[in-house]
Amino acid sequence: MTLSGVAAGSDETAGKISGRVEAERFAPYYTRREIDHAGLLRGRGFEIAWAKDPIELFFLHIQGSGILRLPNGTRLHIGYAGQNGRPYRSIGRLLIDEGKISQSEMSMTRLRRHLEEHPEQRDEIMAHNESYVFFRVTEAGPFGSLNVPVTSGRSIATDSRLFPKGAPALMYSESPVLDGAGRLMGWRPFVRFVLNQDTGGAIRGFQRADLYMGSGDDAGAHAGYMNSPGKIYFLMLKNPDRPS
Numbered sequence: 001m002t003l004s005g006v007a008a009g010s011d012e013t014a015g016k017i018s019g020r021v022e023a024e025r026f027a028p029y030y031t032r033r034e035i036d037h038a039g040l041l042r043g044r045g046f047e048i049a050w051a052k053d054p055i056e057l058f059f060l061h062i063q064g065s066g067i068l069r070l071p072n073g074t075r076l077h078i079g080y081a082g083q084n085g086r087p088y089r090s091i092g093r094l095l096i097d098e099g100k101i102s103q104s105e106m107s108m109t110r111l112r113r114h115l116e117e118h119p120e121q122r123d124e125i126m127a128h129n130e131s132y133v134f135f136r137v138t139e140a141g142p143f144g145s146l147n148v149p150v151t152s153g154r155s156i157a158t159d160s161r162l163f164p165k166g167a168p169a170l171m172y173s174e175s176p177v178l179d180g181a182g183r184l185m186g187w188r189p190f191v192r193f194v195l196n197q198d199t200g201g202a203i204r205g206f207q208r209a210d211l212y213m214g215s216g217d218d219a220g221a222h223a224g225y226m227n228s229p230g231k232i233y234f235l236m237l238k239n240p241d242r243p244s
Helices: 032-036 054-063 091-097 108-117 119-127 217-225
Strands: 002-006 020-022 025-027 066-069 075-083 133-137 155-157 168-178 184-198 208-212 227-229 231-234
Touching: 032 119, 054 108, 054 119, 091 108, 091 119, 108 119, 108 217, 168 217, 168 227, 184 208
Parallel strands: 002 208, 155 184
Antiparallel strands: 002 227, 020 025, 066 075, 075 133, 155 208, 168 184, 168 231
């Protein structure tokens, strides 16, 4: 299993169909390109806030919830409210397949740097992922798919079709060691108990799990490098159907 890091919760889309009604017919909902670049939702009053960094906004969509820092210093919690029904498509896999980033060096930090260094390619790369998340303002957070707050270093996200929701687990993996400037210095083994509290459109299969690293710049830096092999053992009742 590969363990990735996230700095916020993710979405719950399994088993749901999303779309829109057009001329009395059900049609697929707009894609990321149609929403962000063609502006098909502009002028309808749906906006919560405007982000100055499109790359940060893109990763907020992948994470599914987060905290907005407004110009007056106010911090606004936002969480997952819905999704456009389009399948998640990894832009990391796209860049690996195109030979722009090698498999061995791929991480969220490396992916972010590529987008920053190639602004002329940025919008086209991000449009490859047609999945688009809609947000709502929350009192606190971030929340996982079970609608309870996730805990830094203790909440994981897995494929909800395969793993028991809310179950405790024992995790073995490695975490990145960074210097004061946020550069990767090495890896540190860790073992800890975690709770399976989240899922997401990008989290599919037995081989993928995300560990919530927390919020803020430091958590984001660690999450950006987190891409480590590991093992997770879920703790389940033995013979749960047997009367006690």
